Structures are given as structure tokens and as C-alpha cells.
Amino acid sequence: MKTLEERESPFEYSVSDRPRTMTAPWLFQYDGQPMEIKIPAGAKAIFDKRRQIVHVHDNAAGLSITATPQVFVRLDYAQDFHDIEYIDLQSPHLRLGGMYFNDGGLGFDDNKVFDFSNTLMFQSVCRLLNSPIFNPWRGYPVLRESKCYYLGNFETGDLWVHPESLKEEPEAKVDETRGFLIKFMFRTEVPVPGWDRFEKKDVEIQPGLYSAEVSKSDWQTGAPVTVKATGAEDGLMEFYEVFIPFNELDNRRQAGRVEIAHALYRTKFDPRQHTDLALKAVMPAPKGLFGKLFG
Structure with missing residues (x-):
């Protein structure tokens, strides 16, 4: 010490x-x-x-x-x-x-x-x-x-990305873009492809109601990339932590086959x-x- x-x-x-x-x-x-x-x-x-x-x-x-x-x-x-x-x-x-x-x-x-x-x-x-x-x-x-990704000067308040980190991520910035969408519910009328983390295999979730949490967002735009879905009604609980590309859901939403509701977004502070x-x-x-x- x-x-x-x-x-x-x-x-x-x-x-x-x-x-x-x-x-x-x-x-x-x-x-x-x-x-x-x-x-x-x-x-x-x-x-x-x-x-x-x-x-x-x-x-x-x-x-x-x-x-x-x-x-x-x-x-x-x-x-x-x-x-x-x-x-x-x-x-x-x-x-x-x-x-x-x-x-x-x-x-x-x-x-x-x-x-x-x-x-x-x-x-x-x-x-x-x-x-x-x-x-x-x-x-x-x-x-x-x-140990640092960020470095800073406590006296001046300056904050910057470590030069070594910039070598790997030249476009990295101090004020990161956090994913704006946190979680939501969705009901699908058609199967949606995903990845079962525990079974380690491709699966299709069946029509029904699911809760979803955004697990990965685009670090430049904040747009959701991958969501973790869990069955929200009887008969769907066998699908536990299935990871789904968000565009698979969004494409079906635009086609009128998936309904998204109760979306929760980040709060500005x-x-x-x-x-x-x-x-x-x-x-x-x-x-x-x-x-x-x-x-």
C-alpha cells in the first residue's frame, strides 16, 4: 500500500x-x-x-x-x-x-x-x-x-484511450456508444433461428411468446446485434438462453410475423x-x- x-x-x-x-x-x-x-x-x-x-x-x-x-x-x-x-x-x-x-x-x-x-x-x-x-x-x-484501456489526468480531467488499445482499435473513442435497447418481449408466428449456448448447436425457437435481452450491440452505432431469448409461456421453457441475431427478428417483424412490445431503453444520466x-x-x-x- x-x-x-x-x-x-x-x-x-x-x-x-x-x-x-x-x-x-x-x-x-x-x-x-x-x-x-x-x-x-x-x-x-x-x-x-x-x-x-x-x-x-x-x-x-x-x-x-x-x-x-x-x-x-x-x-x-x-x-x-x-x-x-x-x-x-x-x-x-x-x-x-x-x-x-x-x-x-x-x-x-x-x-x-x-x-x-x-x-x-x-x-x-x-x-x-x-x-x-x-x-x-x-x-x-x-x-x-x-491494466488500462482508458488513461486519465486527475488534475486536468483529460481522458483518453490507451495508445496500445488504439493500435488494435484505431476507431475507439473515449465516449463509447452503449447499446440503446436493453430488453423487450416478442411474439413470433414463425420459427426463428438461433444458437443454444448449453447444447452448443443451432436451433429454431418455435412460435410463441419470449422475453429477450440484448447481449451484444454495435459499438459504433449502439444498434442491437444479438439477443438472448427465453421462453415466456408454458411449453417454451426448454429453450433457455437461445442467442438470436437481431436482424433475424427484425426481418420477420418487418414482414409482419413478429410483434415486439415492452421495449426498455437506456436512461440518459x-x-x-x-x-x-x-x-x-x-x-x-x-x-x-x-x-x-x-x-
């Missing part, structure tokens, strides 16, 4: 020689249950209920967690894993996507349902990591070029508003008006 140098903070931390736990009305797990943050003995903590800030960092363990209603930031230098998750303001147990650093590599998490600009996401994360509350230490997560709100929340209050400290 790299040596961590603590940054000056506008907040006054509380410290206890005994382990503690901390929770907050805006802090939830994925299942909707309240989340508890463990505070090791000697770690520094803040709980500001009025401005809705929870923060704890342990220099010895290299662990920092900061949570506001807009964002959850975890830096873990012992595990070399750091993640920044943006939170749904109406449903605080839901995540809208974010960014992570794993073993020196940088990645984006869209939860398979959101669409955003990687550039804006990286710039938003850089703004958070320049705050002494969201990042209590000098410096940033280490990026290892051998701009992290900048969440970042603005989070940074505003942790701005130091006027002197003498510090929020309530955890103690």
Missing part, C-alpha cells in the same frame, strides 16, 4: 479509541436496508445530519468512505479498489452508475441500464477527488498503464448535477456554524 499523506480539511473530525458504527437516514444498501459504516478505533469521522454528510477515514488501513444523498465514494488502498457511485435522489438504494479503479485499471459502471458520457463522468469524479472530504489524502488512485450538489453540501460553513460532529 502506498504511503498516504493526509490533506488539510475544513472540517473537525471526531476520533475515538474504541470501534464504532455509523449510519444515516440517506445511507442504504442495494436491498433498501440501512447501511452501517464501521469506524475502527483511531479513525476519523464526521456525521453532519443537517447537511447530510457521512465520512470516515482510517489512515492506517488506507480506507475512506464518504456518503451524501448524491454520491457514495470509497477509497480502499489496501485492496487497491476504489469506486464512486452516483445515487438516485428519489430512491437512495439505487445506483445510477459511476466509475471504479481496480488493481490499477480504470472502468465505468453503467449498471447495464444507463447511458452517460465517459468524459463527463471522469471529470465529475476528478472534481470529487480534489475535495479533501471525498479524498482525505494527497494524490489519487494509481493507474497502471498495463449526467453526473454533473449530482457532483455540484455533493460538493456544495461539503463546502465549509461560515466560521462558528459547523454542522453537528459525530462524537
